[in-house]
Amino acid sequence: MPLQTAERALLDERRRLTRDEALAVARLPLDELPSLVALAHKVRLAWCGPEVELESLINAKSGACPEDCAFCSQSVRYQSGVDVYSFLDIDEIVAAAHATRAAGATQFCIVVAVRGPEERLLRRVIDAVDAVQRETGLEVACSLGLLTPAQADRLAAAGVRRYNHNLEACRALFPTICTTHSYEDRVNTARLAKDAGMELCCGGILGMGETLEQRVDFAFELAELEPCEVPVNLLDPRPGTPLDGQPTLAPREALQAIALFRLILPDTWLRLAGGRERVLGELQAMGLLAGANALIVGNYLTTTGRAPEEDHALLEALGMPVADGPGEGRFIVDSRGAQALPARRSIPVTAD
């Protein structure tokens, strides 16, 4: 019954689920997972279309972050053995962007491990954004931590299309994950990015000890911010961090979470990010059939991903075209629900 209600709401009435409706679906036994996955896939096709967006990241400044996020090997507080280096040369960043293009991705995200960017770093990032756009034509996203309004405006003016700032966890769990900044700090930066005119990429990490209800709450808290993209990381506990030793999600539980996120966030790019290889294992393909429609290809910030060719082969096998860009005005959703999707082009799934 909860699945039929959700299907009617999302596909017939073209409206979003209420929290009670989503919770009813979440509480179904995992034996019903195939039906939940099938519905999430239908919702993804109906609200977003068949395309999959590919993005690569560069960890442009690694480690030595003063914050204490419990999952993060880049915090200076933990003995994680992660590489520590200051902001890379622009040539190295542009070379990584060329590799991103060669891997068939259209988004390139410059990430730095900081609480927020100080002036010198911000200037260097803006120079790098300009160089990557000029030399590769890729859409550039940034993830630089907490921003001031003026910093957000400068990044938007520099042509940063999308700003990543994850909430990481739901409001109730966040204080157990991080004490050096608050959940509200993160929400504020997410709002600033949007107010400045950038698209918002805002997600988090599943499997950090949240309950099923908190997972549902997290998806609704993200939905309130109306993100264009929601990256879903599946905790891959890092040695030396406080979450080292935390059991990973079971694959079926991870698939259930991905499908629930799709039902609660029907119109976003739902991106499978860090941890997908370790947690989903043999069920990689199922992640894309459970509502996800975007991938990070190549390596993550501090862990290695699989070869981009493997993801292209997977998409080809699934018959899912690669989006040729983030899609101008792709999701036009108002109080009446999703509007007709503008025509979009696709590119072949093989990397050039």
Ligand code: SF4
């Ligand atoms: S998640 Fe970001 S802010 Fe938190 S410790 Fe890691 S790099 Fe720093």
